[in-house]
């Protein structure tokens with residue numbers, strides 16, 4: 001299989017997640033469990049013999065959904081509601097919601113109302129991460145989730161099956177992180193679009209099939225010699241529940257940026273942390289939930305020991321990025337509340353960054369292109385001045 | 391002999407061309423208005439500038455393009471965004487400037503510039519025409535006043551009215567309601583200009599007010615717009631003799647840097663690039679408009 005063919009296989013799943021899940025269901029006869037991003041432990045649904053699929057914002061204009069949700073909700077929630085209203089989720093056997101932000105709660109209510117015959121399970125995850133009771137409460141929630149899945153399949157989820165799923169998911173994260181390492185070091189040219197496709201497809205494909213494709217991709221990449229690239233090294237930050245539009249990613253790279261790293265949910269945030277492969281699986285998953293917020297801090301969670309702005313400054317240094325582009329989904333409250341702290345820290349440190357607000361309806365990139373190009377021109381001048389001064 | 395450099399600003403409604411000699415003296419400037427993204431406008435503007443300078447295209451050593459259509463200009467050796475070029479042009483005209491407010495046909499920008507003439511921060515309206523020349527054009531139509539008369543008329547406003555909608559279409563509805571209420575055209579136009587000013591204040595707030603501030607772009611030729619913005623900001627604005635050509639001038643200055651700085655122009659070797667970039671920030675002397683050359687060309 002050529003590199004192009006491998007990427008095409010990933011792209012099909014990433015771009016048509018529901019179609020690909022439906023096809024999987026038909027050929028394999030498994031149940032499909034849709035989940036909301038960002039903290040759902042897909043391992044449990046997998047151990048229950050289901051295909052876990054993280055629901056995605058799609059590219060369709062929002063139409064009937066407008067009757068159910070206000071236009072000042074983020075694009076992800078509006079799109080999910082619209083898909084539910086259009087019957088796109090009818091084939092799902094269950095939908096699992098977490099309450100990572102207020103807007104998701106609004107979407108959950110509509111989805112529940114629109115899918116009366118679908119098992120809809122709501123789980124409330126503790127958002128305060130460093131209290132003495134945080135671990136216990138997270139475990140309780142995952143136990144509750146496991147019981148919901150068991151009720152659906154009609155039998156208990158086997159502990160060994162859960163361990164096997166954890167190993168499979170860890171392997172997937174490790175393979176993806178390896179690709180990130182190769183890109184960061186300049187040993188592989190993986191565009192921002194390609195990286196997104198790799199991670200997004202992992203959210204919707206069967207993990208074993210995904211691992212198999214990743215293995216082939218790595219083998220092909222190792223055979224090819226990386227070509228040195230010219231351009232400004234860019235770190236991408238932001239976008240939680242929805243993947244940034246491919247057009248925006250391509251535009252950044254067309255303007256002369258090379259995306260070398262990110263903290264996107266459709267990126268590092270999703271693959272940052274592995275789950276302990278030994279001991280009680282629920283303990284391990286609860287620990288994973290708390291730990292991943294320290295690995296890549298999330299503004300929807302509260303943790304005394306995590307601070308996103310310093311994480312970003314360090315991450316930029318690690319990836320030798322020249323500048324950071326923040327992609328903020330319009331009306332994403334957690335991001336909007338946190339951003340001023342990032343702005344202040346970056347300005348204090350003199351690290352250039354550009355804020356881009358994105359929205360579901362964003363289709364013309366011309367104005368954005370001018371801003372990105374100017375930003376890269378500024379970054380280029382500043383880093384040249386720094387290099388010469390040094 | 392190739393003794394000249396050219397800057398072309400291919401904007402959304404007009405194209406501006408500036409030609410400099412190798413000492414940085416402006417020998418021609420031409421503004422052509424041929425409608426949206428018009429290749430014909432580019433041709434007219436470049437030909438006008440070449441005719442004014444009395445030279446042929448063969449004598450242009452290097453050309454830099456900017457503006458909305460910057461990537462569509464074949465003769466350009468390099469292109470930079472209008473933000474970078476307007477900052478460069480404005481600082482060349484007013485070396486003391488620390489803020490550039492550029493309001494063009496399609497978008498408006500506020501650019502903070504450092505003492506070295508480099509862009510340090512910027513904000514741009516990138517979604518709609520609120521606070522731009524297009525906004526004024528649409529509302530001039532609603533009031534049924536020729537565009538060039540709306541500024542002088544707005545200065546005669548007697549009532550302080552408000553237009554709260556920033557969307558040109560909704561603002562048009564507001565304008566029509568105000569006229570239907572019997573408000574005078576000057577007062578309604580005063581409100582239109584005040585709306586542009588409040589939008590500009592919002593953009594300035596995103597970057598942070600700095601002084602002295604220069605205003606560039608076509609809207610800077612509208613006295614009422616300048617006056618309302620000055621009032622809203624509580625600061626005097628510096629105005630170039632022809633504010634429309636600042637971007638083309640900036641582009642021409644970048645072209646000049648690239649031919650006068652050793653190592654520049656040998657296509658983007660890293661080291662040459664670095665040297666060139668530093669030079670762009672501070673080496674070029676501010677360009678003075680030659681007295682004998684009119685800043686605005688034949689096609690306006």
Ligand code: SF4
Nearest residue numbers: 074101103241332333
């Ligand atoms: S975290 Fe942001 S993107 Fe996600 S559902 Fe909430 S508002 Fe939307």
